[in-house]
Amino acid sequence: TQNQIVYFIRCTPVPITPANFEATVQFGTVRGSYIPALLRLLSGVFAPQIFTNTTWPESIRNHFASHLHRFLACLTDTRYKLEGHTVLYIPAEAMNMAPEVVVKDKELVQRLETSMIHWTRQIKEVLSAQESVETGENLGPLEEIEFWRNRCMDLSGISKQLVKQGVKHIESILRLAKSSYLAPFMKLAQQIQDGSRQAQSNLTFLSILKEPYEELAYMRPKDISSKLPKLISLIRIIWVNSPHYNTRERLTSLFRKMSNEIICLCCHAVSLDRIFEGHVTSSKEDLQGCIACCQAWKDHYLWAVQMHTQFSSRGWVLDQTSIFAQVDAFVQRCKDLIEVCDCQYHFARWEDGRQAPLPRFFGAQGPQITRNLLEIEDIFHKNLHTLRAVRGGILDVKNTSWHEDYNRFRTGVKDLEVMTQNLITSAFELVRDVEQGVLLLDTFHRLATREAIKRTYDKKAVDLYMLFNSELALVNRELNKKWSYLEPYMAQYSGQAHWMRILRHRIDRVMNCLSSAHFLPHIGTGEESVHTYQQMVQAIDELVRKTFQDWTLTLDKDCIRRLDTPLLRISQEKAGMLDVNFDKYETQSDSLPCCARPQLSPERDSRLSVPRAVLVWNSLICCNSGTSTTCL
Template identity: 25%
Template sequence: MEEEVPFDDVFLTQSADLQTLEQLLSQIFMPMVTNGAGGEASNAGALLHSMASSSTQSSYRELLSNMQKFHSQVKQALQQLTGDVTLHMPDIPLDDIDRAASDDDIVNALESAMADWSHALATVMQRESQKQPNGKGPLAEIEFWRERCAVLSSLYEQLNMPQIKTMITILEKGSDDRNLMVGFKSQVAELTKLAAESRDNVKFLTTLERHFKNISSGPLAGILDTLPPMISALRMVWIISRHYSDDQRMGNLFQRIAREIGDRVEAAVDLRQMFRMSPEEAVELVKSCKAVLEHWYTTYMQVREKIEMSGRDARWEFPKQLLFARTNFMAEICTDLIEMIEIVDDFFKFLGPELKAVTGDTVGIDRVVHRVVAMYEPIESISFSVFDPENAQDWATAKATFFADNEDIKNATRDLIDSSFRKLRSAEAACELLQSFKSIKSRGAIQKQVMNKFNDILEQFAREIDQLNEIFETHKDNPPVTKSQPVIAGSIKWARSLLARAKQTMLKLMLTEERIIRETELGQMVDLRFRNFGKSIMTTEKKLFSTWAESANATAMQHLKQNILSRNAQTGEISVNFHPDLITLIRETKYLDRMGFSIPEIALNVALQEEKFLSWLEGLRSMLSLYFETVNQLAPVEKELLAKKLQELEGSLQQGFVTLNWNSLGISEFVQACNKAINTFQQVIKQVQKNSSIIEQVVYSIAGSKLVTEPPFDAEVLDLHEYYESLERRRMDYTEKLVKKYRTIGPLLGKIEEVVAGTNTGKSPQLSGYYRFWERAIFNALNSMVLNAMKELQRQVNVRVRRGGGA
């Protein structure tokens, strides 16, 4: 039999689980996803960051929206389960309704319970009628109806439980207190009506919740996208809902939306940081705020106009003063702030390092900059809310002071203009200065004064053209060329750089005031000087190029026909025969081609093959390096021994001296063949040197042999005959060992003969000098051995003679 679980236990278990789930959502998961989506950024920097949408932030926002919806449903279910009113049900057997209705004790108990229920219903409905939304925004309205729905639905569901319905039926049959029953039924009807109203309002307002959340915590750019669908959704609620179709309730909701939008903008715009931010970021932020405020008004009016034009739905006659007075005023404040930020930015851009570099008046410019800072500091330190319409007069006073200071700074700027143009250092910089002056907003006084300075700039430019022309005429025959450039291209580049300096200034002057240059006498004079200077540059440039072009093809053909290898007549040294003029030709061609010149065909083809030539040069140089390294490691006797091999090796290079030139196609194969011949020769050297080192060890062992040694220290004294026999035995032993070693030299020389001459006779004419070398070495080793033995014998005799004399 299944165990019955009391209703209160089920209720408590479900509410505890839901409460744990709600805490996890609100305290852990919601903050994590909110941070990923950009958060509720209320400061300017975070707002600007959140405005830069990306696919990742979009995904986070979608997840946040779904999680918020789920969180709201969990909260609603929790509120319904944990309603603060629980109807008491007496513990009475209700199996038989007729018997219970006839039982006075049961009826009295049920009447007492109904009286308690009636009192609880009256208390709840009175309390709910006195409640107000806890907050100023639209989300507070949704939460208000959601809480009311939870409380009333909890009571409504309790009253519709089978047990309570059975109790009511018993009282209807058995109770004599009709007033109690009528009052209770009236309260139930009122509760049913209020519960239905709250459920209906929650249902419709829930469709608006995500829009309200975007307004409350989303980025400003998201609010712009949210307003049109939100107003359209409000229109649908206005049309369909039974309770939000009256002016008062819908009007209050619109006022809450307007208040929320205004609060978001007010929180975003921090006057203490506005002038400290990047001007671009500050202007973008305030423009976004202004766009939100204006879009709120225009979107509302567009939907209102559609309602009026349709003629089917009730018109929106909400008080505009309550909806838009504050937001429209805030939009005007945003316009003032944008103008102020741009004015300050224009001054700072003009009074910057460029102006100091041109004028040199650092002190005067810093003085004006301090005045600009003093102009906006009162705006930063405003203590009242500039977005509150009640402070409109205070804001007007602060704004008037700002613009008055702006006019004073303009006057100081005009004085700075006069002093700046009196100390002109360069026409180009002065022209940029002129444009900087023109960019400052004013009523025309600064622009007019600046234009009067244009003639001074033209005179300065005329002097600069004369200076450039003097530099050109002085150095055109031997111009300064950068280290990395060839002579012709470097000379043309230098000449063009002079022209570019003048041309850059001329273009800026033309862009600034072309009319003055074309129509005034001074302007025409400057234009003529510039053109004459340009013609001189172009004439020299053409002369340099034509002279080079005439000889380029001949130079290329002459040096490409030369053999790839050459031998120095005096030293006999072999080298790669790639003429330096070809390298210069390639470099000149590359630079001149980049400059736009029409390069002669042969020179261009040579330049296009640069990588191939470089590859050949690298291969040839590596091959010769290996050749010299191999040959130079040979001793004179080895060179004599390998003379024929050396001739064969040098013969493999012969093509490079006779046949191959830089137009040949077989250079790579030639390099490979030479490297192969060198490697073969190296193998011969290794074999010769290996055998010769063994022979050398034998020679060293002969030279170092000791035929005569000192007798042991503790040995008996020998007479002359015994001493002679001891020396003879040692000499014969050593001689026998040395003879064995000596006899190994013949086979080693035979191996060398096989490698060098290809024979193994032991008397090859090709190795005659090599034989002499080792014969002399062995003879010298024998002499050294005998001489050392005689010296040792003499030493021992002398020692004993001295000992005998001493005795």
């Protein structure tokens, strides 16, 4: 790569010739960065010529030299600050002169005082640099360790510069001149020595945190919790043993930096793109892991406070509110993003990178309900796109604009909740039986976790159980009829039992549908309906048993003689028709009385087909009454 450049500048717009080249063209070279090159050019070429020039008038030379010293001091400071170092600019103007001679030149003494004022300003900046790093909101413990390492290098570098011959020579000159700027500088120089020792001590103690925190960088939030007690114990070791890093402010700042580190690790584990692209399930797991990690950090800290207070004579005087302010804000931000994931699941059918199938609605208004549901999804996607536009600052807890954007999103979601409630209400207007209602509630079940929609959902569940109650009332009314309608081919007792079992099957089918609907809420109306169903089932079973008992009382002990009776007879109700001429019942042989069981023996099973033959004959009579009589 090229590391230097040669430049040519034409000072006046005249033709360039070999004779006027040096007078017309200014040229030179610049190596490396432009600031170091400029400093090197001024210090090595121009400054020596200017300071040794005796041809200029005294006033002009003093004025120009004063400004040049100021510029070189600022340029030197800027050049080395780029590398993180502090370098004192030492004027070379009086280096070869005895202090007694320099003191007589008041203008030169003033220029040296200007340089010492600049040194004083530089040293004050270095000494106050700790305040800026303590208030850093996004820095972590590793940055704190790096700061003290750089501070050690910087302070030790300044200490070495303070004992250089050039600095000592200027000190001796200003001491002879009784300068008022010397005492503050010497006081700051002593503070530099003390600060260097403190920085080295702090670095030694903070270095025990480096390895554990470097391990955290490769861990998931859910795995960080097990490492937190050790880190807190190490900070307590620093607190108890460090002679300089044991102040309330520095320890509070260190714990706050630990909170920053945990937040930073959690931010790396959360993908905003996956959240807004519909990976709802996995994103919620990541966010809940971050919340659990932050809560574990807080719990371990409080446990350490309790143990320290119980067994240590030194009180725990740290500012807990300051330590966990950003952690609490980050936890709330994670909860907001979980709500965004829930909204995608509820209003856009997103699960984990894919959309669930669109539900189908029955009836003539089914297509219209589907269109309304798609309209809700479109509106939600627009609101989500607006929120995603500011995703760069979503996880930044200091980004206060997030609250405004999220509140607008929540307002849009509330409007969608109202639209969904109206959609559920209109869809239930078409429900005429329990099975249809269960299908609809199953369709909208994913929305029932939202408080506003849950109220409507629970109300429709009550309406569903009211439909079941209506079904139970109809069956109860049928049971309470004095005479039930029976088909002509059905016997009195077995027909009544069969009719009651049909009624039970009618309510059993509905109850099975409700029982399999695990998503139905537990409400008082439902429990009452189930209790009414159970009572009705018991009543039906009791009626069936009573009917059977009444039938057994009508049987003769010598029932075998009844088989001698003709199987067919002419119907007395309808001319030309036939009717069966033996008892008709439908039950199992093992529940019959002993006297009636021979009639159902296997060799007599053919008699049970007589009712079917009667039905066929009567059908022929009805279809062809003129010829059937002749055939008979």
